[in-house]
Amino acid sequence: MNSRAFRRGAAAVSAVAAGAIALAGCSGGNAPAESADPNAPIELSIATFNDFGYSDELLQEYMDEHPNVTIVHNKAATSNDARANFFQKLGNTGLADIEAIEIDWTAEMMQYADLLAPVPEELKGRWLDWKEAAATDADGNLVGYGTDIGPQAVCYRADLFEAAGLPTDREEVAGLFTTWDDLFAVGAEYTEKTGQPFLDSANSVLQGLANQLEVTYEEADGTVVATENPDVREMYDTVIEKAVPITAYPGQWSEDWFASMANGEFAAMLCPPWMHGIIAGEAPEVTGWDIADVFPGGGGNWGGSYLVVPANGENVAAAQELAAWLTSPEVQAKAFANVGAFPSQPEAYEMPEVTDATNEYFNDAPVGQINANRSEAVTVSPVKGPKYFQFHEALNQAVTRVHDGLQSPEESWDAWVTEVSAF
Numbered sequence: 027m028n029s030r031a032f033r034r035g036a037a038a039v040s041a042v043a044a045g046a047i048a049l050a051g052c053s054g055g056n057a058p059a060e061s062a063d064p065n066a067p068i069e070l071s072i073a074t075f076n077d078f079g080y081s082d083e084l085l086q087e088y089m090d091e092h093p094n095v096t097i098v099h100n101k102a103a104t105s106n107d108a109r110a111n112f113f114q115k116l117g118n119t120g121l122a123d124i125e126a127i128e129i130d131w132t133a134e135m136m137q138y139a140d141l142l143a144p145v146p147e148e149l150k151g152r153w154l155d156w157k158e159a160a161a162t163d164a165d166g167n168l169v170g171y172g173t174d175i176g177p178q179a180v181c182y183r184a185d186l187f188e189a190a191g192l193p194t195d196r197e198e199v200a201g202l203f204t205t206w207d208d209l210f211a212v213g214a215e216y217t218e219k220t221g222q223p224f225l226d227s228a229n230s231v232l233q234g235l236a237n238q239l240e241v242t243y244e245e246a247d248g249t250v251v252a253t254e255n256p257d258v259r260e261m262y263d264t265v266i267e268k269a270v271p272i273t274a275y276p277g278q279w280s281e282d283w284f285a286s287m288a289n290g291e292f293a294a295m296l297c298p299p300w301m302h303g304i305i306a307g308e309a310p311e312v313t314g315w316d317i318a319d320v321f322p323g324g325g326g327n328w329g330g331s332y333l334v335v336p337a338n339g340e341n342v343a344a345a346q347e348l349a350a351w352l353t354s355p356e357v358q359a360k361a362f363a364n365v366g367a368f369p370s371q372p373e374a375y376e377m378p379e380v381t382d383a384t385n386e387y388f389n390d391a392p393v394g395q396i397n398a399n400r401s402e403a404v405t406v407s408p409v410k411g412p413k414y415f416q417f418h419e420a421l422n423q424a425v426t427r428v429h430d431g432l433q434s435p436e437e438s439w440d441a442w443v444t445e446v447s448a449f
Contacts, residue, residue: 064094068344071098072352073122075108077303078173078331079361080352088351095344109415116336117141123345124352127170127332132160134412135334139163143335143342145171149350156407157370161332170332171353174367176298177400178234178321178328181305184389185314186293190216196391200320206235206264209322213272216293223274226292228429229422230278231269234296235261236418237326237408243418243446244411252417253443262421266428266435276429277422284308296321298328299397302366306387317391325403330370368397375401413449420445 074080085097100122102108109131115121116138127135135142144167150158153172161170180203184194192212193199203209213224225231236242239261243252252258270276274292275283286292288309295301297317305315333353335345351357358369359379366385374380375398383394424442427433433441 067094067096068341069096069098070124070341070344070348071100071122072124072126072333072348073100073102073108073111074126075102075105075128076300077365077367078126079364079367081364084357084360084364088348095348097348117338119338121336121339123339123341124333124335124349126173127334129160129330129332130410130415130418132170132332133410133414136161136163136169137412139167139169141337142169143337143339143346144169146346146350152353152355152373153370154372157330159407160410170334171349172370173331173333173353173358174300174329174361175370175401176300176327176329177368177397177404178237178296178298178326179396179400180294180318180320180322181297181301181388182294182316182318183290183292183312183314184316186220186290190220190293192216194316196316196318199316199318203318203320203322206268206322210268210272213294214268217272222290223292224272224294225269226273226283226286226295227275227278228265228269228273228425229276230296231273232261232265232422232425233328233418234322234326235264237328238323238406239408240406241409243414244409246409248411250411250413250446252446258421259439262424262439263435265425270425270429273429276426288312290314296328299362299366299368299393300329302385302388302393306385315387316389317385317393317396319396319399321400321403325400325405327401327404362394366393368401416449417446420449 072080080099085099089095089097102111105128108126109128112121112125112127113134140163149171150168154175157172157175158168161172162168180199182199187199188194193202202212216222216224239257241251242255242258244250274286277283285308287305288311290312295305302317309315333349335342335349339345353371355369355371355374355377358367358371359374359377361367362369362374363379363383369375369380380394381398383392384390385393420442424438427438427441428435
């Protein structure tokens, strides 16, 4: 994969896009008429971020099958840029024929589901139930074409583990991390023995813990409980007290964080499948990385996206056809092979491209089977309301302030409470 392209897209996962939302009152019924000639030349634009696995070669396959179609693929400089652009232009003009949506702003998008063209009825059931549910409106309209999911495992440097006297075999390593307390204990031992951080970042632990809570900042009915929810305070305290002392950085995506993958500054990462390509791209000469089929506390999903079709686009029907093709099991299996983006379509889990997949870089780890197992271990589908993105990002920044020594844990928590009350 092109890790530099991902770097540009992922670098601002820890920043908040504050663009104003300017929405016009249009709906699917106002979409402009399209050409009656199915063979007329047409240009379809698709806007993504990070790396969805939609390589030039993959898109060319579609154009070869549809000679009248030219696809223009644009990647936002950052995922937050993509979010700001989407909400500023939704219902007006200027969006691509197909737009990519990140899971953490899906609930925010669903407030304006009437501005998106519904997924054709015959495609319902293609995706995991919880994947479809998150993009289905109150009238039963599915508006998002599911792309990937992010079932988490643990990536680790077997060479650094060996040097520290820790097991290196995948199954043995998996036995080290069945609970969060196990992870923190091993990490503290490693850091004390080596003088080096064990994990890459504190905020990745915050993310992992949050994804195991059904309710964090908002209840299903939209009630904001962020500052009163004892689970949120416990999560924050756990990260501050147990993760910060054993992590290299407060958050991910900084230049130092990328560089440290290659020089062995940390020994392990909480690792969704889309992270595999990032590690391999940033540390191509390192031979010690491996993957353990485990995640502390059971399972957790981090990440995953959708494609949506703005209802007032110029090429709605053609865009729906392309979005359906890009999110078909067969094509998502190819995207998985390209960048490790694990499919959200159960039918893909039976395809050899997925079931038999190994990753040479990660010591030939059976990534297809590991990802399938980790997917099955996900038992919680967190409530992520319209303000989830803002609340969680603000808590990330609270952890960052403590990690960087700018505020005490209590001062930073109080600052977060004040900030949340202003959203």
